[in-house]
Amino acid sequence: MPADVANTSRPHVVIVGGGFAGLSTARALAGAPVRITLIERHNYHLFQPLLYQVATSALTPAEIASPVRGILRDQKNATVYMDTLTDIDKTTRHIRTESGRDFAYDYLILATGARHSYFGNEQWAAHAPGLKTLDDAMELRQRILIAFERAEMETADRERRRANLTFVIVGGGPTGVEMAGAIAELAHSIAHDFRNVSTRCAHVILVEAGDRVLPQFLPALSQRAKRDLERMDVDVRVRTRVEQIGEGYVVLNGGRLATETVIWAAGVQASPAGQWLKAPTDRSGRVIVNADLSVPGHNDIFVIGDTAACTPAGAAKPLPGLAPVAKQQGEFVGRLIAARVRGRRAPDAFRYRDFGTMATIGRNSGIADLRKLRVSGLLGWLLWGAVHIYFLIDFRSRIMVAMNWLWAYLTYQRGSRLITGLGQSTQGGHDGSESQDGESGTAGWRGARGLRLGSAG
Ligand SMILES: Cc1cc2nc3c(=O)[nH]c(=O)nc-3n(C[C@H](O)[C@H](O)[C@H](O)COP(=O)(O)OP(=O)(O)OC[C@H]3O[C@@H](n4cnc5c(N)ncnc54)[C@H](O)[C@@H]3O)c2cc1C
Structure with a gap:
């Protein structure tokens, strides 16, 4: 085990989410005297802006996604776990994951992104x-x-x-x-x-x-x-x-x-960080954060990226869910924690540099x-x-x-x-029965429908 990771006297920074926000926090802490644990439910970082090109056959998945473990390979103070956050105990400063593990934290960064919203439908x-x-x-x-x-x-x-x-x-x-x-x-x-x-x-x-x-x-x-x-x-x-x-x-x-x-x-709905934290959210479920991106009443917990509702001083509405916002917030929180653990003055408010859209x-x-x-x-x-x-x-x-x-x-x-991915459903289509996947196991379902049409025609 690299010395940086083994050194348990260093403050433990737990980052949840290996998207733009989580990864940039980890990278901003590269030289800091901390132990970083990054928890990501997939084993890769995804470049979402080019997802539509995979959906329309222009690019393959490997061209827009990279293993998180590989990205942080040379960062000796960081350990990556492929796991999913399920619960947070703010009192004991622990988080719980789907695999049943507990992680104690000194600093917790929630960068778990957003998902679709069908507006109640x-x-x-x-x-x-x-x-x-x-x-x-x-x-x-x-x-x-x-x-x-x-x-x-x-x-x-x-x-x-x-x-x-x-x-x-x-x-x-x-x-x-x-x-x-x-x-x-x-x-x-x-x-x-x-x-x-x-x-x-x-x-x-x-x-x-x-x-x-x-x-x-x-x-x-x-x-x-x-x-x-x-x-x-x-x-x-x-x-x-x-x-x-x-x-x-x-x-x-x-x-x-x-x-x-x-x-x-x-429509977009933030990940359930507000529920995990029992913290106030906006209508899209984004946690309303302080100027320094911490959660009100908890200066050791930060919410960033698509999960955060951050309204800069003087602005009429929160910053939009964009990759540069997430990246800059991650860098900011990384710098803030590095300053605190070194006993230096930490920056007090996040400022977004908008280069355009x-x-x-x-x-x-x-x-x-x-x-x-x-x-x-x-x-x-x-x-x-x-x-x-x-x-x-x-x-x-x-x-x-x-x-x-x-x-x-x-x-x-x-x-x-x-x-x-149509192998299993092929048989379902030929004998006229539904795929075992049902409608949610979509590839199988659609394959069966396609083949039913084929046999009919
Ligand atoms: C199709 C599409 C196109 C876009 N195009 C653009 C664009 O052109 N320009 C632009 O600026 N922005 C674009 N965006 C928005 C941009 O991608 C997001 O603003 C940005 O990804 C937000 O970064 P994030 O780190 O907050 O979240 P994400 O990048 O979504 O990362 C969140 C990570 O958290 C992980 N995670 C979630 N829940 C858990 C859990 N419970 N436990 C462990 N891990 C978890 C996820 O697997 C994910 O890897 C686009 C988004 C989409 C979906």
Whole structure:
């Protein structure tokens, strides 16, 4: 065991979550006289901003995720456990994990991110998966690719073929816009691979309840994004409410539409840190933190990233759930703890340095608002690509992603269009019985449906 980790006289910093916030805290404490335990329920750090590219077959999971253990390999004061936090005892300063282990802490950092919110319609989740984890992305990839396969096999029933080629994305924020653009591009790029169906006829519908897509951008940039989406044949429907989602359909503003693929990109709910801590939260479940990101009444517990509601002095609303916010908060808390354990004056308030926001729509089309500079089109797209490659966690991923993008740009092809995990359900489909997975074991369920269609056709 490295000396740094074994040295139990050093204060113990327990970090939960190996996302942008948790990892940057650990890294900021690299040289500090502390023992760090990082607990992450997966064995990898995920670069969420590129998840939609896995969901639409442009990248593979390994290109946007790296093992946490590998990232912290050379940081001798850090130990990584693949485990899940389940409970916190603030009185005895212990946390409990799913594996039944207890960890005592001197400092606790909760950086457990967020998940989807269906605004009280949790029953929609089975029909309209969201995009938050690598499993979500694989699931969506599966659904999208199977929809094209089923359309190819559906030679008799035009309505069902149409439903298979209809993709509804709910939510006009960056994830919804990126998904809509990427599915439209995918449909065009695979057109020559199909014989019975023209995938170019895919109907990609982006639904937004508000009056414009990308509402966090200036109206002119939103307008530009909408125009670019429409140029790619995306049907952008603003001021449109989703009223119902069920098996094979959605109801939009009172009208029922047949579709086999609905993607949820509308709502976010923070991880249950507020419940673990029994601390006040905002409407999205984010813990309301002090200016230094500590939990009121507990200067040894910090909540950061997507789990925190941090409203800087003078600001009207809390900082948004963005990767740079999470990273900077992690660095801040790392510096604060390092200063305290060294007996130095700790910084008193977190200040966010906002370098701007950007989003991509599709090939040659992106928008970027860099405060003093606003760009769109090809320049916005190039800038978006460069920034995302730069922020990928390791060198290998940067090279792989850059090569993949270049190849896709030159050939219009998508490299990872594999449908996997259907083995068990294949039999369910042939004999007409339901997959054992049921609706939540999605790959099996969808595989069975696909094959049932095949045997019928
Ligand atoms: C599809 C998508 C696209 C996005 N695009 C952009 C973008 O273009 N630009 C941008 O700035 N931001 C983007 N974001 C937002 C950005 O990814 C988040 O703001 C950022 O990831 C927040 O970092 P975090 O560390 O707080 O949470 P996360 O990165 O979500 O990390 C939380 C970690 O905690 C772990 N965890 C959760 N619960 C537990 C538990 N109980 N025990 C142990 N571990 C646990 C999770 O497995 C996860 O690894 C996007 C998000 C999504 C989902």
